[in-house]
Amino acid sequence: MARVALVTGGQRGIGAAISEGLKAAGRTVVASYAGNEAAAQAFTEQTGIPCYKFDVSNFTACTEAVERIEAEVGPIEVLVNNAGITRDAMLRKMNRTMWDEVIDTNLGSCYNMCKAVWDGMNARKFGRIVNIGSINGQAGQLGQVNYAAAKSGIHGFTKALAQEGARNQVTVNAVAPGYVDTEMVRAVPPDVLQKIIARIPIGRLGRAEDIARGVVFLTADEADFITGSTLSINGGQHMY
Numbered sequence: 001m002a003r004v005a006l007v008t009g010g011q012r013g014i015g016a017a018i019s020e021g022l023k024a025a026g027r028t029v030v031a032s033y034a035g036n037e038a039a040a041q042a043f044t045e046q047t048g049i050p051c052y053k054f055d056v057s058n059f060t061a062c063t064e065a066v067e068r069i070e071a072e073v074g075p076i077e078v079l080v081n082n083a084g085i086t087r088d089a090m091l092r093k094m095n096r097t098m099w100d101e102v103i104d105t106n107l108g109s110c111y112n113m114c115k116a117v118w119d120g121m122n123a124r125k126f127g128r129i130v131n132i133g134s135i136n137g138q139a140g141q142l143g144q145v146n147y148a149a150a151k152s153g154i155h156g157f158t159k160a161l162a163q164e165g166a167r168n169q170v171t172v173n174a175v176a177p178g179y180v181d182t183e184m185v186r187a188v189p190p191d192v193l194q195k196i197i198a199r200i201p202i203g204r205l206g207r208a209e210d211i212a213r214g215v216v217f218l219t220a221d222e223a224d225f226i227t228g229s230t231l232s233i234n235g236g237q238h239m240y
Contacts, residue, residue, distance in 0.1 A: 002028040004074045005219065006066075008056050008113060009033065009083030011043040013182040014132070017208035018080055019049050021216045027078060030069055032056065034083070056083045056109035057101075066116035075124065076117045078219045081110045081131045081154075086184065088143045099146045106150035110157055114172075118165075127170035128219040131158050132211075133230060135178045139238045151176075155230055162228030171227035173218045178234025180206040202235030 010019040010031030023029045031051045033040045040051040050073075054065040070076060084106040087098035110131050121127025136144055137151025155174055162172040179185055179196050185205065188196070197205060214231050217223060232238065 001074070002026055003077040003221075004028045004030065004069075005078035005080065006030050006032065006069060006076050006113075006117075007080040007082055008109060010049075010080070011040050011051050012036075013184070014177065014180060014208045014211050015080075015082040016043060016047075017212040018082060018215045020047055021209070021212035022078065022080075022219065023047065023049060025216050025220070027219075028073060030073055030076075032065065032083065056112060057104040059112045059115075062109070062112035063116045066113070070120070075120055077121065077124070077126055078128045079113060079117050079130075080215055080219070081113055081129070083109055084132065084147075084150075086144070086147055088147065090143050091145050094146065102146035103150050103153075106147065107153045107157070110154055114161060118170075121170045122165065122168040125169050127165060127168075128223070129161070129165075129170070129172045130215050130218050131172070131174045132215075133158075133174045133176040135176055135232070135234045135238050138176055138230075138232070158230065159228045166227055169224060171218075171224065173226060173228070174230040175211060175214045175218070176230050176232045176234070177211045178206055178232075178237045180208060180211060182208065200235040200237045204235065206233060206235060 005022045005027040007019045009015040011033050019029050019031045029049045033051050044051050054061040087102050131154045133154045134151040136148050140148050158172050158174040214233050
């Protein structure tokens with residue numbers, strides 16, 4: 001029986017590529033989404049990957065969603081914490097709501113989701129967790145103190161949790177994407193985008209599939225000697 005993989009925010013952008021990559025690798029994939037019903041339905045129709053709607057920043061919602069997925073699909077043995085948002089502003093203009101929403105969605109969701117699957121993975125003596133960090137959590141970014149703090153927190157969370165799961169063959173790793181050709185990045189003004197690309201030694205934006213391949217590698221059964229690591233996929237922009 002194929003292992004069940006849950007990808008949060010798994011029906012758009014990088015998340016969609018991860019979901020499709022895991023399915024191609026033989027996993028039974030489930031994706032979560034926050035609110036865009038039409039996009040979720042279209043993704044399911046196109047890929048055959050079911051989507052479950054819940055708020056990853058809400059602890060109770062995550063617990064209930066995991067219980068439902070495991071009852072309907074099977075025990076979750078692969079978890080990819082990909083869901084995230086931005087609320088960019090310079091600190092002098094960033095209010096507390098903008099801070100809380102990003103921390104709760106990007107970092108708090110890692111706690112919520114890992115907590116919900118942790119006991120089951122440890123009891124079964126198998127688990128693969130990949131948390132999606134960011135180059136901006138490694139290097140910082142102007143106007144993103146909330147996002148950079150959340151993504152940096154993911155890297156520390158990953159290292160600590162990896163130590164707790166290792167003896168039960170539950171690995172916990174992170175992937176830190178650089179600038180990837182998604183809707184969010186394409187919304188950047190063209191002149192700014194060209195300056196970003198100029199700082200990437202490879203000479204291009206990343207592709208969602210570049211990130212997906214790294215996630216598929218880290219979630220493989222054979223990747224059992226890799227835990228507590230961060231895989232940077234950024235075209236050489238930040239060598240960390």
